[in-house]
Amino acid sequence: MIKSQTIEEIKSRMDIYEVVSDFVALKKSGSSYKALSPFTNEKTPSFMVSPAKGIFKCFSTGKGGDAISFLMEVDGLSYIEALKFLAQKYAITIEEDEADPNYLAEQSIRESLFITLNFAKEHFIENLWKTDEGKSIGLSYYKERGFSEETIKRFDLGYALDQWQGLIDAAKAAGHKDEFLEQTGLKIVKEDKSYDRFRGRVVFPIHNITGKVIAFGARTLKSNEKGPKYINS
Known part of the structure; x- marks a missing residue:
């Protein structure tokens, strides 16, 4: 502290x-x-x-x-x-006391959420650049809107594959906990069924002042999408 x-x-x-x-x-x-x-x-x-x-x-x-x-x-x-x-x-040196165990536990959970969000960011980026769907739909959309590859990479823009559990399965395989996916708003649970919040959408990560990803916004590219055009985690 x-x-x-x-x-x-x-x-x-x-x-x-x-x-x-x-x-x-x-x-x-x-x-x-x-x-x-x-x-x-x-x-x-x-x-x-x-x-x-x-x-x-x-x-x-x-x-x-x-x-x-x-x-x-x-x-x-x-x-x-x-x-x-x-x-x-303001160039002030931080002096700290021994941290309270409850505070350390809270910080551990908070850091786990940041790690999960960062994994999701990298997952969406990989989808965009390394999958046929990402390149043909997501990357094409960004370029049609006038974004250069430099800009796309600078702002960590990505793409969510049109799959029900694409991110969930990738996160599980990488050892990330379901509870953190749900707490970050990346996974939706309804009637004992879980699925990705973002599917078939271009994804925009939201960073805080320290550079950490704290949320995502996403836009559908489907003309027949029944849900909202834009959604947030």
Whole structure:
């Protein structure tokens, strides 16, 4: 656990404007700043930042708090991850006490989820570049939309094969647990049956500020698809 003295130093050094402006284009509004909310799709700015108070407030969603809360909300970081990000940003040396066993157990599960998500990312990428279906459908779609191969690779774009358990079977063969596939939203379980959430779709991984994959979005390429065009994990 991070020592309380270190946490206090981080809190005394962090600047809400500097942190938020890394993610959102802020415009001066009196003594505060305003912007379009990063949490929802809106046309009229309802997101406010008050440097004097050290807080943000999103009136569209009701979310608010300090720089730590903002990082947790906007990038899916844990409290400790947000502190470590801020410590690095402000060149503060992290000092830690011996970790609590419950915390270590929680972190172990969290890391397992990240490992599962990363496996899925690599699986979708391999589908795109190394399977006939991926190349003829997924890769063709990306290129038709004007994406260069460099861009496709830079953003880890992939493809989910049109199979009910393509990812589930691959993950099982690689030693990944079903429970983590379900917790990450990659596997759906209904009436004792399980299947991949993404099938026959181009897949877009969503990364947090540290570069880890935290979720996926996917678009169907079927003209007769009965479900939604876009779905998220």
